[in-house]
Structures are given as structure tokens and as C-alpha cells.
Amino acid sequence: MPTSLLAALPGILTAAREEAEQAKAAAAPLTDAEGTILHGDNLQALAGLLAGGAAGTVGLIYIDPPFDSRAEYAATVTVPLSDGRAVDITRPAYKDSWGHGGIGKLSAADASTAAYLAMLAPRLILMRELLAESGSIMVHLDWHVGHYVRVLLDQIFGRDCFINELVWRYGKMSRTTRRFPQNHDTIYFYARDPHRYYFQPVKGAESEYKKRYARRLRGDKLYWGDVKESTDRLIAGRARKRVKELGRELVDEDVLFDFTSEFKVQDDVFYDISIIKGNAAERLGYDTQKPEKLLARLIEAACPPGGLVADFFGGSGTTAAVAQRTGRRFITGDVGAAAVSVMRARLGVPIRALVDAAEAQVIDAQVRVLDGRLALVDFTYRDVSAVAAALGLDEENARKLAEIHEAEPLALAATWTVSTADGTEIYSGPVAPVEGPGAQVEVSDVFGHRATIYL
Ligand SMILES: C[S@@+](CC[C@H](N)C(=O)[O-])C[C@H]1O[C@@H](n2cnc3c(N)ncnc32)[C@H](O)[C@@H]1O
Structure with missing residues (x-):
């Protein structure tokens, strides 16, 4: 039984190597994952991709995993009502706590970090195998456990593969008076091969x-x-x-x-990118969402146009959205239902469930032809309190949901899509022209639940 976190590290690495091998041996091959959202534990996604032949194919892996912050994070959706008001409903997104008390001589804090590192290490081992020879990985962390993860990265990737420790100074306001206000995250950048990795210096930096x-x-x-x-x-x-x-x-x-020609190359401290502010257009209500400008800088530097970018802790989908916008291909995913529904709305690409769980139909909806156009005329939950419980809503948010459901249930319908019998999508939105028989309507709500109606 280790007596300190430091002493626990070798055991964590040995167990991680075994877990990674076992996950690969047990994995069902996962193919055609590009451009989709993998919904499930990323250990399974990584092992499945490797079993499906994706080893050596990824240009850049960026991950922004939990930070062992022992906090809980939420996702907020805004429901617009017909009278012009908007109601925010907040649901839990993910918990960033790992231990449940001390283990042996480890304190509760050290046991939590040990459990966190034991989660991350096998995943990093599998990520390395996915990287192309010219590929690299960026691991976004902060002061909580960055120093321990860097030791893991040294062991897993090799110290000679270390390229940069990037500092993102995000400019958050703080009232702390007992220490210097914490105002940066750290991104560890390692190459698969320090002699062959792709890197394009970023020009145009502010001096x-x-x-x-x-x-x-x-x-x-x-x-x-x-x-x-x-x-x-x-x-x-x-x-x-x-x-x-x-x-x-x-x-x-x-x-x-x-200054048009001097001091133009971006160095390893980014001080010109702010945290996503409350009123930012890109804000999606997902607590730990990162700014697109940050991801654009990293992706443009470390993945060539047309290359493949992967993010296995996708959250709100920032990495994939920037990859899409800058002409790179992507693989992304998340274990959380809240993240997956935010990502789907953001990226407009299909979800691949890694565990076959039949999605219970919670919505009843009806479409009808009105004035020669197809309209969504009815939308209700079969059991609104069961929906609130499944989303993990607290009392206040469950009440808000019930009130909207009572007064204006259609406000909870986010999108609906009409497709023909052969699956061609012909319309998405609130009203649509009628197209031939055999059409199918998929309705989804603001939380990502879906229901299919056959016309
Ligand atoms: C810090 S957030 C990522 C935020 C993201 N960078 C963004 O811009 O929105 C970390 C994410 O990792 C996900 N996560 C945690 N453990 C996971 C696992 N084992 N497999 C897949 N996703 C996981 C959480 O659900 C959470 O959405």
C-alpha cells in the first residue's frame, strides 16, 4: 500500500498499461467514427478505434479532461417563450471528483488524485497509439494536478517528446487576497516523434x-x-x-x-485570449467550454489542413467545431448526455452510442398539414417529472420545466427534421412544406431527447 502519492505513481502506471491492453483485447472494432460524436466512455472509444485499425492515423489529439477540481459542472439551456421571455434550465453535466475518502496512508486529497491519475493514464497510453508519426498531443490542465499528469506524460510519451508547456492566461476577475489570483491554465504539448512532428509557427502575435x-x-x-x-x-x-x-x-x-515585421511569432504564453464571457456569442451554457480562438491557435499550429484532430473529452464540442471551420477532419465524443446534446446541436453530425441502450421514448409529438404546410402542432412529455428526474434537475429547475410544459410545451421542442423514406433530409425547423408520402419526422427537445414520427 503506497504511503504517498509519489510512491503510488509506479503502481498507477503499471495498472494503466494492463488496463489499456485489456480494453483493446475486449474492444469491438469501431470504424467510420470520423465526423461523428462518440457517446460513451472514451476508454471504450479509444480501444474500439485501435481495434478498428485507426492506430497511427491522428494528427493532433487535444484533450481538456476533468482537472480533479472536486467541483460539479452544469449545462444550461435557454428556452425561448412566445411572449419574448427566456427561461434558463440548468442540469448537471459532470462531476470532477474521484476519491471517496483516504486509502491506506493516503489522505482523501491524495486518494482522489490517485484515482484521477488511474483514470487518465490508460487513456493516455491508448491515445499515443492513435497518433500518426507526425502527430502530437496537447493536454489542457491547471494547477490542481498538472504537475502529476506531466510526470505521467513524460513516462508515457518520453521526456524527449516534450515540446512545450503552454500557458493560457485567461483574464478572469478574482477577489482573492490570500494568494496571487489564479489566472492561467497549462497545456502540455508532446510529440509522438520529436523529429517528425508537424508544427507551423503562429504568426501575427501581438507584441x-x-x-x-x-x-x-x-x-x-x-x-x-x-x-x-x-x-x-x-x-x-x-x-x-x-x-x-x-x-x-x-x-x-x-x-x-x-512591429509589422518584428516580434510576430506567437510564444508559449497566450495572454490575448479571454475566457468565454457571459455575453459571448459562442457561449453555449456548458460550464467548462473553452474559447474557439484558443483551439484555432492550437489546431492551426499542430495539425495540417485536411488532417485529423481528435478530442476524447469533447464537452460542448469546441475542438470539433474549430476543426470543421478550419478544414480539418475530426473525431470527438463524451460520456455525458448533456455534453452530447450540446455537441449535436453545435456540430449537426450524428451521434454514435458506444453502449447499446435503447433510448426510452419520452416525447409524444404530432405534425399536421396546416395551410398546405407541415407544422409541429403538439409536443408533450409522457411524464414530465420522470424527464426532470432523468436529467438530474434540482427542485427549482424541475419546477421551471413543469411550468413551461404546462403553459407552452412547444417551446421545449428544439428542432424537427423531415426526411423522406430513403433518409434524405428535406427540412429542419419549425414549419416545412409537405413533401411526398413516406416522410419521417424526427423531433428533438432542448435537452437532446428525440422522437420519430412516421407520416
Ligand atoms: C472540461 S470538459 C471539456 C470541455 C470542452 N473542452 C469544451 O470546450 O466544451 C471535460 C469533459 O470530459 C468528459 N468526460 C469525463 N470523463 C470522460 C470519459 N471517461 N469518457 C468521455 N468523456 C469524459 C466530461 O463529461 C466533460 O464533458
């Missing part, structure tokens, strides 16, 4: 120096005439360098810094 001299700039340039009285040591140093280059004393119109 700290440019900010420093912002008030003296003319366009993107800093002229000697505008700063010659300055006592700034950087200016003095640059002036000496320019004198040497030009072989004469400087005149007012000599350029000291030209």
Missing part, C-alpha cells in the same frame, strides 16, 4: 513591446525622434544596435522598431 510603446507609435513603427529623450534601457540598446547597423548617428526619422 508586449508594442503595447509598451503604444502611445509613441506612428502606425506600427517606433521612430527615434519620438523616443530619443526616453531612459528606457530597451530603447537605448536598440538605438546602439541601429547606429552600428547604419554606421552613423541616428536621425529623427530612423525606425527603431517595426
Whole structure:
């Protein structure tokens, strides 16, 4: 029985290697996963992909797993009502707690981290196998356990495969007075092969120096005439360098810094990307959603256009959405129903359930032809309190759901899709023109439940 977290690490790694092998041996092959949302435990997804022949195919894996924060995270959907009001309903999305008390001589905190590392390690082992020779992985964490996971990554990928420790400074407000306010996450970047990995430097970065001299700039340039009285040591140093280059004393119109061509390569500290704010257009109500700008920077640097990006802790689907937008292919997934329903609405791609669980039909809906157009005329839950319980709603949110269901149930229908008998999608939205017989209507609600109606 280990007496410290450090002493537990070798055992965690050995058990992880065994678990990864067992998962592969037990896995049903998973093929055609690209461009879909894998709903289920990612250990099964990873083992299935490897069994299906995907080893060595992924260009970039980005993961933003739970952080061992011991917090609970939620997803909020906004239901628009016909009178112009909008009601937020919040459901639990996932729990980030791993231990249930101390083990042996490990404290409760250490036991939680040990359980967390035991969850992550076999998954990292399988992820490495999926990477192409030119592939790499980025693991997004923070101060909670980043230092322990980095040790695992050193062991699993090799210390020589370490490329960068990126710091994302997200600019969150804090009132903390007992410590420096925590204001950054860390992203560990490892290559499958440090001599062959793909990397494209990111140009166009904002320079700290440019900010420093912002008030003296003319366009993107800093002229000697505008700063010659300055006592700034950087200016003095640059002036000496320019004198040497030009072989004469400087005149007012000599350029000291030209920020259009200098300091343009992004370094390992990102301070220009803010956390998703309450009013941001990209905000989807998923608590730990990351900004698209962050993912765009990582993907554009580490995966070539047309390459394959994978995110096995997909959450609201940020990685896949950015891959779609920037011309990369993707594989994504999540174990949580809330995440999967947010992702489906965001990405508009099919869900693949990894465990065959017949989805209980909770919705009754009716479509009718009104004025020559097809309209959704009725939408009810068979048992609204059972829906609330299955979603894990607390009392207040269950009450809000029941009230909307009573007063305006159609507001809970998010989308509906009409397809012909051969599966061709012909319409999505609130009303549609009637198309030939044999059409099928799929109705889904704001939580991602679905029901099929045959016309
Ligand atoms: C920090 S969130 C990811 C947020 C995401 N980057 C975004 O931008 O929305 C972590 C996600 O990992 C998922 N998760 C945790 N354990 C998992 C597992 N074993 N398999 C698949 N997903 C898992 C959680 O449900 C949660 O959605």
C-alpha cells in the first residue's frame, strides 16, 4: 500500500498499461467514427478505434479532461417563450471528483488524485497509439494536478517528446487576497516523434513591446525622434544596435522598431485570449467550454489542413467545431448526455452510442398539414417529472420545466427534421412544406431527447 502519492505513481502506471491492453483485447472494432460524436466512455472509444485499425492515423489529439477540481459542472439551456421571455434550465453535466475518502496512508486529497491519475493514464497510453508519426498531443490542465499528469506524460510519451508547456492566461476577475489570483491554465504539448512532428509557427502575435510603446507609435513603427529623450534601457540598446547597423548617428526619422515585421511569432504564453464571457456569442451554457480562438491557435499550429484532430473529452464540442471551420477532419465524443446534446446541436453530425441502450421514448409529438404546410402542432412529455428526474434537475429547475410544459410545451421542442423514406433530409425547423408520402419526422427537445414520427 503506497504511503504517498509519489510512491503510488509506479503502481498507477503499471495498472494503466494492463488496463489499456485489456480494453483493446475486449474492444469491438469501431470504424467510420470520423465526423461523428462518440457517446460513451472514451476508454471504450479509444480501444474500439485501435481495434478498428485507426492506430497511427491522428494528427493532433487535444484533450481538456476533468482537472480533479472536486467541483460539479452544469449545462444550461435557454428556452425561448412566445411572449419574448427566456427561461434558463440548468442540469448537471459532470462531476470532477474521484476519491471517496483516504486509502491506506493516503489522505482523501491524495486518494482522489490517485484515482484521477488511474483514470487518465490508460487513456493516455491508448491515445499515443492513435497518433500518426507526425502527430502530437496537447493536454489542457491547471494547477490542481498538472504537475502529476506531466510526470505521467513524460513516462508515457518520453521526456524527449516534450515540446512545450503552454500557458493560457485567461483574464478572469478574482477577489482573492490570500494568494496571487489564479489566472492561467497549462497545456502540455508532446510529440509522438520529436523529429517528425508537424508544427507551423503562429504568426501575427501581438507584441508586449508594442503595447509598451503604444502611445509613441506612428502606425506600427517606433521612430527615434519620438523616443530619443526616453531612459528606457530597451530603447537605448536598440538605438546602439541601429547606429552600428547604419554606421552613423541616428536621425529623427530612423525606425527603431517595426512591429509589422518584428516580434510576430506567437510564444508559449497566450495572454490575448479571454475566457468565454457571459455575453459571448459562442457561449453555449456548458460550464467548462473553452474559447474557439484558443483551439484555432492550437489546431492551426499542430495539425495540417485536411488532417485529423481528435478530442476524447469533447464537452460542448469546441475542438470539433474549430476543426470543421478550419478544414480539418475530426473525431470527438463524451460520456455525458448533456455534453452530447450540446455537441449535436453545435456540430449537426450524428451521434454514435458506444453502449447499446435503447433510448426510452419520452416525447409524444404530432405534425399536421396546416395551410398546405407541415407544422409541429403538439409536443408533450409522457411524464414530465420522470424527464426532470432523468436529467438530474434540482427542485427549482424541475419546477421551471413543469411550468413551461404546462403553459407552452412547444417551446421545449428544439428542432424537427423531415426526411423522406430513403433518409434524405428535406427540412429542419419549425414549419416545412409537405413533401411526398413516406416522410419521417424526427423531433428533438432542448435537452437532446428525440422522437420519430412516421407520416
Ligand atoms: C472540461 S470538459 C471539456 C470541455 C470542452 N473542452 C469544451 O470546450 O466544451 C471535460 C469533459 O470530459 C468528459 N468526460 C469525463 N470523463 C470522460 C470519459 N471517461 N469518457 C468521455 N468523456 C469524459 C466530461 O463529461 C466533460 O464533458
